[in-house]
Amino acid sequence: MADIPQDAPEQCPGTGSGEAGKASACQGCPNQTLCSAKPQGPDPDIAEIKERLTSVKHKILVLSGKGGVGKSTFTAHLAHGLAADESKQVGVLDVDICGPSIPRILGLEGEQVHQSASGWSPVYVTDNLAVMSVGFLLSGPDDAVIWRGPKKNGMIKQFLRDVDWGDIDYLVIDTPPGTSDEHISTTQYLSQTHVDGAVLLTTPQEVAIQDVRKEINFCRKVNLPIIGVVENMSGFVCPHCTKESVIFPPTTGGGEKMAADANITFLGKLPLDPRIGKCCDEGKSFFDEVKDSPATQAFKDIIEKIKDYCSKRKENTEVDTGEEK
């Protein structure tokens, strides 16, 4: 059901086709106005975005088809980990428009964005860690962003085009779950820039994995390279008796098997640790607060692998979507 809507007339040329809304079959179709109203030709903003982001060396997307698997937690800690090297400048962009978690996890709740001559100034956690989120534009914690797709897309475009990051080494982009407006727009707007790739988050159980498989197909469809898969919330060590329990059972082999089946890299596992959640709620870095947790080391190993990938990829710009050869 790729490009043809369910209720389309028989000869529908497909919504993405140049004939969309204009073919004879489109006469009388309820979607005709919608299809013919699509912008024709390249979007001039894409060139502007390209220009703006020339000052950003590496771009990493954090994705998952599934909700609540730890995308935002991972984004924030990847950023903390990258920014631990004071010679590097790191940016975090939150394109989860309806459920922005990044301001809280990075301890920036209640902060506001400032305008400057060169665009929107991000909010800084430290000198070398800059953040932008729709959360900084809201008037309070009860404020809901009740927006349909086009408005969300407009916001994302503004974030990519107008935020003045300065010269930065890494831009990490946190996304909501799914394969819809936010994801299509972000990848489309970034299409003229060099994106290093996506890190896919999952939890071990099949209910999550089945959605992540869809996300892999999304990445392949839009030609987004996959850096690898991270399995979060794998196992829980009871702090009282130190015995391990499986809370989200990997009934189909977990993230590792999924990655192997799809021929993509498995970056590692992160255990469930109540202190991770606590740090997120308090807006603190887990790396600073809980240096001794097994999760800290596992996290750092994964970050090293991502750094490695990015530095290698710079030399080798060939597109690798992980597609079976």
Next chain:
Amino acid sequence: MSAPRDHLSTVKHVILVLSGKGGVGKSTVATQIALSLRDAGHKVGILDVDLCGPSIPKMFNVSNQDIHQCPEGWLPVFVDKEQTLGIMSISFLLDNQNDAVVWRGPKKTAMIKQFLNDVYWKDMDYLIIDTPPGTSDEHITVMENLKQYNPDGAILVTTPQAVAVGDVRRELTFCRKTRIPVIGIIENMSGFVCPHCSECTNIFSKGGGEALAKQSEVPFLGCIPLDPQLTQSLEEGQSFADKCSSSPTMAAINTLVKRLMAIDRDLP
């Protein structure tokens, strides 16, 4: 084109399951209340409007079923021979379960409208609607098209952490703005009792949902503890009630369902 169908008018109770936050257990709660309502003798339907990440068919182990047409419209997929529990989900329309539904808002809206109009629910007692996280196309479309059917209201699911509660607070604003009654807030994944030493650890913190309910002056519907058996039974598409009828998790679900059954939508 044929005249718009009006199948929802024959459904007695419509209940939405919402959350601003992902992965808090919306689909799990929808599944469990549907099963409990069915076990209490009701005819129940579940409409899954999570188009990019549908979980309901997997949770009932019916992912590979196809939808059938009848003169009245689309027939839901029933999980039992007696046809007491029927499901509609985009999963049933996919050729391959791994296919990504890469759709923008307008297409999602059209699909959801079709689900709301064309599915022939036949005199269901309850229709439970499972949603993706957020306050966007899916939610706006459902609200706009449900209003005329006078739904019972929405159950808001959260987990205890501030990161989740913060998003659910925004969802409450959404409910107020769209004038959907809030049945209450349920706190899921609240505490985990170690099977080895019986000590309880609050893996995802504790109490956030209850505090939000109090602060926002909406009913608190209780805490559902983390129970690996629940995940396991959802993975296998089996009934958790049959396996673990005496667990605190099941008790919490039963309390919630009793509350739902007490709602009489004809009261003001």
